[in-house]
Amino acid sequence: MLLSEMPAIAEWLEQRLRDAHNEILFENYIFAGGDWPRRVVRILCDKAAAGVEVYITLDALGSRSFPGAWAAELRAAGARLHWYHHLQTKGLEKRLRRSHRRIIVVDGEWAAVGGFAIADDWLTGVPGTVPYREMLFACRGHLAEQGRQVFFRHRPESLPSPGTAASFPSDTLWWGFGRFVEGAPPKNLAVRRRLLAAIRAAHRSIWIATPYFNPDPIVLRAVYHAVQRGVDVRLLLAGRITDHPLLRFGIQAYYQKLMRRGVHIYEYEGAFLHAKYLLVDDSWASIGSANLDFLSLWFNHELNLELRAPLAALLLHTLFLREFAQARNIDPEPWRKRPRWRRVVEWFLVRIDRWVQAHALGQRRY
CATH class of the missing domain: 3.30.870.10 (Endonuclease Chain A)
Known part of the structure; x- marks a missing residue:
């Protein structure tokens, strides 16, 4: 699935998160304060409180405006929030290497990548007057499992077992072949x-x-x-x-x-x-x-x-x-x-x- 309209991307992301039964892996460079981001945080909190394993990785610079109260809410609900490279003067060259990655994996079944961010600007069109032109590519099958491995290479935890997620037939059987780089x-x-x-x-x-x-x-x-x-x-x-x-x-x-x-x-x-x-x-x-x-x-x-x-x-x-x-x-x-x-x-x-x-x-x- 390929989406280029931000409203459609936001709707797809929210629906996939709401449908999660076992695991949500969520990594982004920009997660800012705002109405839409607040809605996403609410979904993540509800899912974590319901027993879904929720892992979130955010870049400490790109998501510097992420409200501290939201971080506390997520952790209180049971979500595992990880900040990539907190800003500090020691080891400055390493800390300046940011994580610009975007990936979402749900239940080991769906994986999505692109350039999208979780911020109202993407939907309201600031500095323009219409939503940003974006890209999200979503797939299922073995690429979703690859996505899990890619996600946890940026985490302090080791890769957990996939749990009881259902097994979807690989999309590549009919649309072609792909791999993460x-x-x-x-x-x-x-x-x-x-x-x-x-x-x-x-x-x-x-x-x-x-x-x-x-x-x-x-x-x-x-x-x-x-x-x-x-x-x-x-x-x-x-x-x-x-x-x-x-x-x-x-x-x-x-x-x-x-x-x-x-x-x-x-x-x-x-x-x-x-x-x-x-x-x-x-x-x-x-x-x-x-x-x-x-x-x-x-x-x-x-x-x-x-x-x-x-x-x-x-x-x-x-x-x-x-x-x-x-x-x-x-x-x-x-x-x-x-x-x-x-x-x-x-x-x-x-x-x-x-x-x-x-x-x-x-x-x-x-």
Whole structure:
């Protein structure tokens, strides 16, 4: 199941949580205060009080606005709340490596990943006027069991037995095959490695949706080489509605070079595009939490689901076409004539970006 509308995603998540009988595994980068998050907390508390094993993992930085009273309620109901990397000065470099992952596993039967967060902004559309454009991919079968193992690698507990959860037939029997790809820098750069391999192996098309596009030079070079091979490379990026306007300026600083190399750029107009997904040759897909920027590829802990599934590829292809139709295709000629003040801002931001990447990566080999 693939969902891209936040109201539908919120409804699906709430329903799956309400239907839980044995176990709920819930991990997210952002869980903020608000009306919808409060509703989710209430469901989790009720389920824990009813005897369902509820495990929650939240990033200490991304979910810093999670109310302390909610944490106390969850623990009083019996839920096991774990904070990933509390902020502290000791071991600062390690603590700055955040968990950007999103995964929910219910009863060992359903697993869902994507870029969604538990915050009212996602449903009200702040800073825009409509809900965010998001992505949730849900599946059953052996991927749900893999999801349990992935979840507990970020927990202090060992993997418990699956209990008495019912056994669903594997979805992959009819839609294809998939596997989780974990990025856990600095030792595990699997997300970057797999994305880079897919780009290098592309023959016909590479379509990328990401709100933040700022990869390292090696990934950029692979994209340019793909265009030289005749591959149709398209980027679907956040447009005027964004949570980081200055960061958008920095991303736009690379537009002219990208378009000069033959990359097609689209900016989504109707809402803030926060979804992260990629489709190569209409046969290989990646959906999850990782942006195509150097923070996700080199620093944050990320979780993507890699799919070789004809039905999932068809759904993503159709979604891309719909989103391209609602996006602004950046025309290289008018863009070349943009105001001088924009060029000055972009030049300045490019210098900052190069400095940050150089100092952040240090002597690490690409």
